[in-house]
Amino acid sequence: xxxxxxxxxxxxxxxxxxxxxxxxxxxxxxxxxxxxxxxxxxxxxxxxxxxxxxxxxxxxxxxxxxxxxxxxxxxxxxxxxxxxxxxxxxxxxxxxxxxxxxxxxxxxxxxxxxxxxxxxxxxxxxxxxxxxxxxxxxxxxxxxxxxxxxxx
Amino acid sequence: xxxxxxxxxxxxxxxxxxxxxxxxxxxxxxxxxxxxxxxxxxxxxxxxxxxxxxxxxxxxxxxxxxxxxxxxxxxxxxxxxxxxxxxxxxxxxxxxxxxxxxxxxxxxxxxxxxxxxxxxxxxxxxxxxxxxxxxxxxxxxxxxxxxxxxxxxxxxxxxxxxxxxxxxxxxxxxxxxxxxxxxxxxxxxxxxxxxxxxxxxxxxxxxxxxxxxxxxxxxxxxxxxxxxxxxxxxxxxxxxxxxxxxxxxxxxxxxxxxxxxxxxxxxxxxxxxxxxxxxxxxxxx
Amino acid sequence: xxxxxxxxxxxxxxxxxxxxxxxxxxxxxxxxxxxxxxxxxxxxxxxxxxxxxxxxxxxxxxxxxxxxxxxxxxxxxx
Numbered sequence: 001x002x003x004x005x006x007x008x009x010x011x012x013x014x015x016x017x018x019x020x021x022x023x024x025x026x027x028x029x030x031x032x033x034x035x036x037x038x039x040x041x042x043x044x045x046x047x048x049x050x051x052x053x054x055x056x057x058x059x060x061x062x063x064x065x066x067x068x069x070x071x072x073x074x075x076x077x078x079x080x081x082x083x084x085x086x087x088x089x090x091x092x093x094x095x096x097x098x099x100x101x102x103x104x105x106x107x108x109x110x111x112x113x114x115x116x117x118x119x120x121x122x123x124x125x126x127x128x129x130x131x132x133x134x135x136x137x138x139x140x141x142x143x144x145x146x147x148x149x150x151x152x
Numbered sequence: 153x154x155x156x157x158x159x160x161x162x163x164x165x166x167x168x169x170x171x172x173x174x175x176x177x178x179x180x181x182x183x184x185x186x187x188x189x190x191x192x193x194x195x196x197x198x199x200x201x202x203x204x205x206x207x208x209x210x211x212x213x214x215x216x217x218x219x220x221x222x223x224x225x226x227x228x229x230x231x232x233x234x235x236x237x238x239x240x241x242x243x244x245x246x247x248x249x250x251x252x253x254x255x256x257x258x259x260x261x262x263x264x265x266x267x268x269x270x271x272x273x274x275x276x277x278x279x280x281x282x283x284x285x286x287x288x289x290x291x292x293x294x295x296x297x298x299x300x301x302x303x304x305x306x307x308x309x310x311x312x313x314x315x316x317x318x319x320x321x322x323x324x325x326x327x328x329x330x331x332x333x334x335x336x337x338x339x340x341x342x343x344x345x346x347x348x349x350x351x352x353x354x355x356x357x358x359x360x361x362x363x364x365x366x367x368x369x370x371x372x373x374x375x376x377x378x379x380x381x382x383x384x385x386x387x388x389x390x391x392x393x394x395x396x397x398x399x400x401x402x403x404x405x406x407x408x409x410x411x412x413x414x415x416x417x418x419x420x421x422x423x424x425x426x427x428x429x430x431x432x433x434x435x436x437x
Numbered sequence: 438x439x440x441x442x443x444x445x446x447x448x449x450x451x452x453x454x455x456x457x458x459x460x461x462x463x464x465x466x467x468x469x470x471x472x473x474x475x476x477x478x479x480x481x482x483x484x485x486x487x488x489x490x491x492x493x494x495x496x497x498x499x500x501x502x503x504x505x506x507x508x509x510x511x512x513x514x515x
Contacts, residue, residue: 001181006443008173008180010450015172017454019165025459025505032466032497033450036473039485040446041180044439047480048186054207054481055333056199063207064481065191070211072485074223077337077420080492080500081230084427087504088237091431094508208484325487333483341488345495424496432503 003044011037024090024100028083035079042068204330204409213335213412217394220336220412221383224419228376231423235369238430312353319346326417327410336413340420347425351432368426375419382411442476459505467498 010033017030046068054066094100097108198207202214212220326339351363361367386395449469453462470493477486 001183002440003443004180006440006447008176010443010447011176011180012169012173013447013450013454016165016169019168020162021454023459025501026454026462029453029462029466033453033469036446036450036469039489040443040473040476043477043480043482043485045186047482049188049191050481052481053333053483054194055331056195056205056207061195063191063195065186065188066194066207066211067190069482069485070208070216072482073208073212073335073337073488074220076485076488076492077341077424078223078226078230080341080424080497081227081234081427083497084424084431084500085230085234085237087431087500088234091504091508092237100509206484333487335484338484338487338491341491341496345491348495348499428496428499428503431500 004041007037007041007044010040022101022103024093024102024105025087028086028090031086032079032083035075035082039072039075039079042072202409203407206330206332206335208333209329209335209409209413212337213409213416217383217412220416221379221394224376224379224416227420227423228372231372231427234427235430308353310353311349315346315349315353318349319343322346322417322421326413329413330409336416337420339413339417341424343417343421344424344428347421348428348432351429363429365426365429368422368429371422372419372426375415375422379412379415379419382415438479439476442472442479446472446476457511459510460502463498463501463505466501467494470494470497 014030014033014037017033018027021027021030046065048064050062050064052060052063054063054069056063090100093105097105099105099108194207194211198210199205202210204210204214322339322342322345324339325334325342326336329335329339347362347368383394386392389395446469449465449472453465453469456462456465470489474486474490474493477483477489
């Protein structure tokens with residue numbers, strides 16, 4: 001009973017982290033905590049039925065329920081994949097706004113009008129192409145400076 | 153005003169926490185005993201029906217193999233999503249941030265532009281992590297803190313020496329999954345750790361190719377293709393999807409499970425290793 | 438024994454969320470994984486224990502540290 005209560009508290013801690021924390025990485029920590037709480041709940045539940053590991057060597061009876069173990073096995077692996085995906089998204093947001101704080105990120109994304117974004121991308125491609133052309137002519141620095149000045 | 157808003161958001165948080173706990177309290181504090189029917193059935197018939205002594209392996213590769221196939225598809229999606237996001241990181245969105253900052257010196261900007269534009273192309277052969285890192289370096293430079301050096305001498309020596317042992321253990325866990333604790337997923341993550349160790353302790357002149365992202369991607373794709381082919385091969389033999397095509401073998405009763413374990417282990421190991429190496433970026437800089 | 442381990446896990450979980458340095462949070466997270474692996478072993482689930490140890494202490498820590506190293510380590514608010 002106390003175990004279940006502690007697990008509920010762990011789950012709620014993770015949920016609180018997702019809701020209240022401003023830092024995206026902290027939110028991902030919360031996600032991981034929720035995942036651990038669910039996995040622990042299933043394994044503890046399944047272990048109530050028996051006394052032995054579900055490896056059927058001779059003379060083993062009264063095994064614990066192997067079904068939740070098999071389910072949680074895949075859940076852990078999928079959990080780490082979800083964490084990695086979330087981290088990649090956070091990394092991308094950091095690239096876009098320079099911060100992990102969601103308020104800063106929201107401001108940075110709002111202040112960025114779409115047209116300017118598209119235009120920036122176009123100039124950016126052109127500049128990159130010109131740079132790669134000029135790199136062959138051994139004059140890499142001069143032209144991009146002009147480009148960037150026009151852009152700003 | 154901001155104080156009032158903060159109070160309001162705290163109230164909202166408390167309310168949602170209360171709602172979640174009201175929903176979850178019955179789930180967590182369920183006092184009815186755990187149903188034992190599946191356990192009893194597996195205890196009596198599991199070993200005869202699948203040939204695997206480890207019942208956990210017997211479940212996720214025998215009774216629930218279709219579910220496992222779905223899990224591997226989720227893994228594939230997560231890996232490709234991560235790689236896709238990372239290879240685009242630092243492209244268009246980063247430009248908006250960068251143009252708003254005056255402190256960035258222009259030479260650095262042009263350098264990072266030339267580095268990150270090719271990364272936008274969906275090219276599996278090139279290494280997305282490397283480009284992302286190069287773009288990123290210019291960023292951190294103008295944020296006035298350099299990335300700390302992760303590779304110390306100690307780390308290099310320890311991981312470089314330990315990685316073959318870890319890989320060996322991973323393959324052992326993977327291939328003996330039907331007899332002892334282990335199997336495809338467990339062995340796969342151990343192999344992924346071994347690959348990460350190898351990447352961390354890898355010196356430039358070493359000749360292994362397994363830490364390269366392109367090689368890992370190919371291994372994963374090949375393993376997934378093999379998994380699909382193995383699943384379909386049961387149909388050709390006249391059985392159902394994911395039926396055992398090998399038939400009942402006296403020498404190796406769990407032959408099909410060993411095969412599935414090896415393929416899934418390769419897929420999980422290559423996939424997670426691929427993801428880690430992409431997130432770590434290239435170390436040799 | 439289960440209760441002791443679970444209390445430790447809960448305490449580390451709270452510390453993960455309130456710590457100012459994200460690196461400390463990551464280390465606490467991998468400690469949570471190790472304690473969970475020990476708990477799984479005690480609860481007769483060695484398969485899950487192997488997976489949790491490899492994932493939590495190895496893979497998960499590596500990807501978190503990889504991202505933190507390339508970006509910002511401090512949590513400004515809280």
